[in-house]
Amino acid sequence: MARTPPAPLNFAQQLDRLEEIVRRLEAQDLDLDEALKLFEEGIERLREARERLTAAEAQVKQVLSDKAGNLKVEDFDG
C-alpha cells in the first residue's frame, strides 16, 4: 500500500458545516439552548478555519518510487 502522510481534514467540509450553522441560526426556529450550542460550534470552526488559512506555509514535496516500487515522499528543493 502507498505510504504517504495522512491527508489533512477536508477544508471544504469544514466550510460547508459553518455555512449550515449560519443558515440554521438565521432561520431562527431553534430554542435558545440549541442556538447557543450552534453558535459555539460555529465560532470554533471559524477559528479553526482561520488558523488553517493563516498558519499554512506552502509545502513542496516530491513523490518518487524506490527500487522495490514503494512510494517515497521527500522534500523538494528545486
Add this chain to the structure above:
Amino acid sequence: MGHSLDLFAAVSPEGAWTVTQVTRRARAVVEAGLLPLWVRGEISGFKAWQSGHWYFAVRDRSAQIRCVMFQKDNRRLPGPPQDGMQVFLFARPTVWEEKGEFRLTVVDLLSTEAGGLWQLAFEKAKAALAKDGLLDPARKRPLPPYPLRIAVVTSPDGAALQDIIAVTARRWPVAELLVLPTRVQGEGAEQEICAALALLCRVEGLDLAIIGRGGGSREDLWTFNHERVARAVAALPVPVISAVGHETDVTLCDLVADVRAPTPSAAAEAATPDRADVLAELAHLGARLARGLAGRSGRVAERLDRTFDRLTGTLERRLERHHHQLSGLAGRLDALSPLKILERGYALARDEQGRVLKRVGQFPSGLRFRLRVTDGDVAARAGES
C-alpha cells in the same frame, strides 16, 4: 571455333561472377554514384513490421523504388504515413543484396500535405480516444474548491514547475504540492510520463492533479499527443488540469483533461482559490453567525418579557379575585357567627352541662339553666307553665 571457345571461356567456372559478387559490386557502384539525397513521391504499399521497421514503395507516374525505414529512424516521427501520401524522403540509395533489389534506406520522411504526419497521427489518436468516449464533455469533473493536496506532473527543472509553485504559494499556501518529476520531451519521455501518472494513482488524499510543461516546438510538445499518455491522463482518479505549452498549442492531453489551462501559471490559478477571498468569506460568515445569534437571543428576550407580563398579569387578576372572594367569605362567616345573632337580641339557653336547650320539653318546672346573651351568662329557672 576459336570465337566459340572464347565465348565458352567466359562461362567457365574461373571466369564467371558469383551472385554475391555482382550484387556487392552493384551496391558499391550505386552507393558511390548516388549519395544520400531527397526524393519526392507518393507512398504505396506501406507496411509496418513487428520489428518496428517500415516497408513501402515510393513512386511517381512511371517508376517506383522499394524503401525501408528502420525503427531507429522512424521512431522520431509522430506516426506512420498512409498510402497515397505525397512525401519527401531523405534516403541513401543502395542495393539490398539478399534480394538483389535496388532500394532506398530512408532516414527521414516529411509529408508535404497540410499538417503532415503530425496531423495524421494526432487525428488518428484523437479518433481512437473519441471512440472510447474519452473526449465526452460529460466526463469532465468539477475542480475541488479548496484543494489541500495537489499533484504536479512535470519536469523538475522546468520553468513550468517554478511558475506553479510561485502561484500556489501566493494564492493558496494551504495546499501541499506533490511533484511527480518526469522528463517531458525526448526519447522515452512518453514512458516516463506514464510511469509518473501510474505513481500518482497511488498517492493518497489527492484533491487534484496538474500535468504540463512550458512552451516548445511541436516536436517538443509531442509527448503530450501520444495516445498512451492521453489515456493515462484520462484514467486519473482525481480531476486533472492540463497545461501544455502556450495558448495556441492544444494537445490530446489537454482534450482528455477535466480543465485545460493555457499556461502552467494559469493551471495553478485555476486549481486554487485566493486565500484573501476565503478569509473575507470567513469574516462574512462570522458576522452572519453573530447576527444570527443576536437576532435569536433578542427575540427570545422579547418573548420572555411578554410571557412574564402575561404570567404576572394573570396572577394579579387571580389574587384580586381571591381577595374579593376571601373578604366576602369573611363577611359571610362573620354574619354566621352565633355571637352576631346574640347581638341582635337573641339568647341561647344551655343546661348545666352546656347542652343547648331547644324545646319546651327540655324545660321541666324549676329547672335551673343558663342564658347566654351577647355580653355574658345569666342564671335562670323555669317557672310553672
